[in-house]
Amino acid sequence: MRQVFPGVFEENRRLYTLNSGATGDKLFDEDLVTVDSREYRGWNPLRSKLAAAIVKGLPQLPIRKDSKVLYLGAAHGYTPSFVSDIASEGIVFAVDFAPRVVRDLVFVAEKRKNILPLLADANHPELYCGITGAVDVVYQDVAQRNQVDIFLKNCNVLLKPGGFGLLALKARSVDVLQNPQGIFLVAKKELEKKLTVIDYRLLSPLQKDHAFFVCEKPKS
Numbered sequence: 409m410r411q412v413f414p415g416v417f418e419e420n421r422r423l424y425t426l427n428s429g430a431t432g433d434k435l436f437d438e439d440l441v442t443v444d445s446r447e448y449r450g451w452n453p454l455r456s457k458l459a460a461a462i463v464k465g466l467p468q469l470p471i472r473k474d475s476k477v478l479y480l481g482a483a484h485g486y487t488p489s490f491v492s493d494i495a496s497e498g499i500v501f502a503v504d505f506a507p508r509v510v511r512d513l514v515f516v517a518e519k520r521k522n523i524l525p526l527l528a529d530a531n532h533p534e535l536y537c538g539i540t541g542a543v544d545v546v547y548q549d550v551a552q553r554n555q556v557d558i559f560l561k562n563c564n565v566l567l568k569p570g571g572f573g574l575l576a577l578k579a580r581s582v583d584v585l586q587n588p589q590g591i592f593l594v595a596k597k598e599l600e601k602k603l604t605v606i607d608y609r610l611l612s613p614l615q616k617d618h619a620f621f622v623c624e625k626p627k628s
């Protein structure tokens with residue numbers, strides 16, 4: 409296994425994380441591979457925008473082993489489970505407003521000691537800030553028309569100065585008719601009013617009409 413980032417590995421052009429759950433436990437029918445007595449979980453870039461961003465050449469992954477991560481749009485927990493492997497000594501606050509998916513997320517969290525599911529609307533960080541406190545990383549994948557506003561609101565309220573915001577932006581959710589490139593550039597300008605955009609890349613063809621932004625919150 410070749411380490412791509414701390415906690416992320418690659419072999420034969422496939423991505424893996426070190427399994428921080430119980431040995432042999434498949435959460436999503438992922439491949440499990442054991443090398444030198446360590447178990448790795450296969451991570452599918454067709455299913456995860458973060459994995460797609462890494463495959464597409466993300467220059468840095470600002471999630472550390474001990475990071476406190478606010479994950480907005482956690483759904484059934486697929487990508488959150490890999491974030492929980494990377495931040496294996498940190499915590500992942502996994503927010504979603506759909507009760508049906510949060511039920512599945514609870515099953516994932518029962519098998520991982522560092523995922524805390526929260527049934528909440530990401531438009532209202534004031535509802536969960538008392539639980540999460542300030543975080544090192546805000547990760548967002550909500551596919552909503554006001555994705556950028558939701559992201560900026562959460563970064564403003566909950567991201568520590570010097571912390572990082574990772575945004576998976578779905579153009580079709582903002583406007584189905586407009587050219588995705590135009591939507592991404594408008595979003596980038598909006599983000600730059602409050603944050604430093606460190607990296608911006610397109611996720612096509614792995615994730616159609618999606619872009620991925622890495623932002624840093626100014627220290628003062």
Ligand SMILES: C[S@@+](CC[C@H](N)C(=O)[O-])C[C@H]1O[C@@H](n2cnc3c(N)ncnc32)[C@H](O)[C@@H]1O
Binds near residue numbers: 456485488530552
């Ligand atoms: C594309 S899915 C996320 C997939 C997930 N990030 C992954 O990679 O495994 C988008 C999720 O965002 C959730 N969502 C959309 N708007 C939201 C909001 N305002 N607050 C919380 N969750 C939201 C939806 O319920 C849905 O589960």
